[in-house]
Amino acid sequence: MFCRVVEEGSISKAARLGFVSQPAVTKQIRQLENSYGTSLFDRDEGKLKLSETGKLLYPYAKEILALNKASYEGIQEHLGEREKILHVGASLTIGEYLLPGLIGRFKKQHPDIKFSLSIGNTPLMLKRLEENEIDIALIEGISHDDQFKKQKFADDELILVTSYDHPWGKRKEINVTELSDEKMIWREKESGTRLIVEEALKEHDVLDNIENAMELGSMQAIKSAVEADLGAGILPRLTVQKELKYNILREIPMKDFHLMRDFWMVQKERRFRKEAETSFEAFLMG
Known part of the structure; x- marks a missing residue:
């Protein structure tokens, strides 16, 4: 109830969500404050705000709730009274192009484990x-973030692609400085792929000279724009394999410019883990 009051910013809202009365919520908060021997909330002009000790307690309280939920789910799964469900979040490229095949192979070994998937940009998945x-x-x-455990589980190459009939296609390679002669199509600024590409181009002193034609929120949208000859893009090889095979897009090699990026599995540093999480980690790292 303490966490609910913090997140809703109101005892009345917390009471409605918990299907209890406001006095009942107030009583629970008072009992918690008596237990810790300190006030957990301050009232400022009628608004409820966390005290300094309340701010200290909140992350502990969230972790307590998470452990309580995990322990219950773990026991229910062990007893066979609950399905084994692994909640996986993936950034867009991994979720759309790599994860389906990984899950398919994993489920052949663990047919009893089901997946709940979330796909979005890297900051959202970490949140x-x-x-x-x-x-x-x-x-x-x-x-x-030091609270996370990070392990590399795969990698991929980032390559320059254009429409199949682009003039650069008649050359064996181009210089990276020639990117300033073409409009570039990018992912959104928060994209992990874009951050890696921009950092590499900055090291070659060409980023500031490149004209940004547009920013698009998905790899498929970028591929369609490049196919329509609206500009060029630097995309993961993983995402354009079919387009390269069927001559829809063309890879343009760049002299002395080779860009690899790593894929990371990130987990919370937990003392106890679901059986499904341990199995999937072993599969990815095997």
């Missing part, structure tokens, strides 16, 4: 992991 909405995050960009 969901932090808030215990998912068990594992599979992302393109590395996280620098």
